[in-house]
Amino acid sequence: MPPRRSHKKSRAGCRRCKSRKIKCDEIHPRCGNCLKHGVDCDFEHPEVLTELQTAPSPSTPASSAGFRSPVVRASVPAFSFASAAGPSFAAPQLCRPPATPTMSLTTPAGHRLLELRLMHQYTAMTCKTFTFTAPVTEDIWKITVPNLAFSGSQHLADAILAVAALHLRSLTPNDKDLVRASHAYMAASLAEYSATLTRGIDNTNAEALFLTAALIAFQSTATRVFMKDELSLGRGGNVDGEERERNPAAGCYAIPFSWFHSFQGVKAITAASWQYLRASPVVTQVINSQVVLQLDFTSGPETFFGHLLDGLEEELAAMRPASHNNSNNPDSQPPTPSVNDGNGNPPLAPTPEAFNTTHNPNQDLITSTRQAYQHAVAVLNWAHKIPHKGAPLAFPATVSRRYIELLEERQPRALAILACFFALLKSMDGVWWLQGMARREVLGVVSLFNSDFFGPDAYARWWPHLEWAMRIALYEDGSGGGSGGVIPAEVWGADWFAEEEALAAEGVSHGGTDSYFRHIEMLSQMVSAVQSIPPVPE
Known part of the structure; x- marks a missing residue:
């Protein structure tokens, strides 16, 4: 058996690589691993040491971490509203650009101020934009919905902050922190929402799932406002011959199917959990506030x-x-069924x-x-x-x-x-x-x-x-x-x-x-x- 190769153990790696138990290449001002994952490196930003020192270890159960901002969570997967097939865009990176003179969102004070700002935006302005017909439901979105989130619904809390971030982004479109925050909070909300659905709907989570589904629909719709005119179906302008043959419409305007998926999702959640929702004063008020469809x-x-x-x-x-x-x-002209x-x-x-x-x-x-x-x-x-x-x-x-x-x-x-x-x-x-x-x-x-x-x-x-x-x-x-x-x-x-x-x-x-x-x-x-x-x- 050949002798083991000798190696020199370095202790000069960055703290993030040490916490992940991976070898750091010790490149300054930002190591290769941090650069690859798009996160702050303490070589470049010493202030992230506070976050790394207080973050729970990988062995800490998720439940013990409590409600932690997606801004400081480990990498969250990116989600597409367009279909259930999988992600369609890269996960937003939550690091602060080196030249930005503002406080990094990865610092505890930074993300606390961000969430305070988003919650104020939601309760002061955003919640009012969900109501078209019945002002009584404004109090539901403003008071009742946040209280439900605070009582233990992580997906609802993240959905609230995601929509608020998107609303603020419409007022200050050049704020890159809000762009990253809106993506990160909604990705985190979708992850927890999916996990909750997998565990099953019951009387303890039906209300929160319904409200989260509604906020996802708002977010999916609003996201389209910030997209430039699309000239492809997810591949930019570079559509090869095989793709064009498979999908002749490739390279043209992209229909926002995310609208239909998200709004249909609200209907599906309502039908699936109606045995619990029908007794909810919150949900019944929201439903009753809608204009009744009278179809001719x-x-x-x-x-x-x-x-x-x-x-x-x-x-x-x-x-x-x-x-x-x-x-x-006789089948050539089937009668149209009576609809009532x-x-x-x-x-x-x-x-x-x-x-x-x-x-x-x-x-x-x-x-x-x-x-x-x-x-x-x-x-x-x-x-x-x-x-x-x-x-x-x-x-x-x-x-x-x-x-x-x-x-x-x-x-x-x-x-x-x-x-x-x-x-x-x-x-x-x-x-x-x-x-x-x-x-x-x-x-x-x-x-x-x-x-x-x-x-x-x-x-x-x-x-x-x-x-x-x-x-x-x-x-x-x-x-x-x-x-x-x-x-x-x-x-x-x-x-x-x-x-x-x-x-x-x-x-x-x-x-x-x-x-x-x-x-x-x-x-x-x-x-x-x-x-x-x-x-x-x-």
Whole structure:
């Protein structure tokens, strides 16, 4: 057996490498390991010694560490809101740039001041931006939600701070510390949220999970405000031939699927934990504060967005096998199911998944496609009448999974509907987490029709269905600041306040806000908790 090679044991390595029990290359002013992981090195920043000396050892159980800021936690994984497939961006580095003359966020005083600043921002301003219809819920977001977080919900506490950091970032966009903090807190919230879901929902965590899901949806939406116009589907402008062949839309505008995943997640959590949430005064007030969805499934020119369904039957007919494409086949025109809640009242958000079909698999797909389009257009027609009440935000939360699949397939009709949804957000342009959204997203969607993806005739064919969305997206109120107030009826196509009064009167005869509970009861009975909760990004 050959003798062991002699080596000189160095004691001059940085403290972080020593704590991790790895060899330090002792390069100054920042060792290679710290440079690789993007963390402060005590060679360069001696002040981090305090943090390293007080941090729990690797063998310390996580529970004994208590509520520790993600800013000073060990590396947290990055998460993508776009899909459940995995991370889509690198974990934000939480070190202070060497030239920044401010206090490092990795020092105890630094992260304490940051969290104090974020909590003040949340309670003073951010919580007020979640309410469109009922001021009573402001106290819930301002007082009750933080108290729930303080009582032991790490994911809710981190979600609160993440949204507050993003709000502050909208006011001071050049503050790099806020950029890193918003990413880090939300990544930490998602990690704990996922772990809690894995352990299971019960009466002790259902409220906090529901509220965290809502804050994740806000964060996912608001993050889009800070993104530059996207020209690819996650690969910058460098799209190789193989990727372009697999995904012809690569290199074009990227649809924000994160909106749908996050808002659908709120619906899924609600359905899965309804047995606990239905007795929660906090959740019931939040739910009851929403404007009741009163959907009219009438199609045709008599509804504002009825034109989006023009030619639908011909499109569906092309999906049928030749053997089914004849008038003698009883399955060629399946009847549209009656949609109500069993009491003659319009449902809150009927989804195509709720209908049972008895046709062959291809016919099932045709039926679900028809219902997906009809439902999406019905939501647009309703939201168009009272957009100032936050009604358009019901769209990503209530559309069916089939509609999202149609978007993923880049179906022109689904994209035209999406453009109209984004145009509806112009009514809320004054809200920080929706500011500029209508203009950017509508222009992005329309750019797909003007690209090679759909062919040379697509733009001319679909322009009549996109014209209103473009007009609203580009509308300026004369103040130079876009539109955040009431858009004139002759431009918008409806008088918001007259329509609100009409819908309010109609809502009395339809049972008012308890329609929400009827729908949620039905939804929670249709799906099991395991099936209804979408996978959380890992």
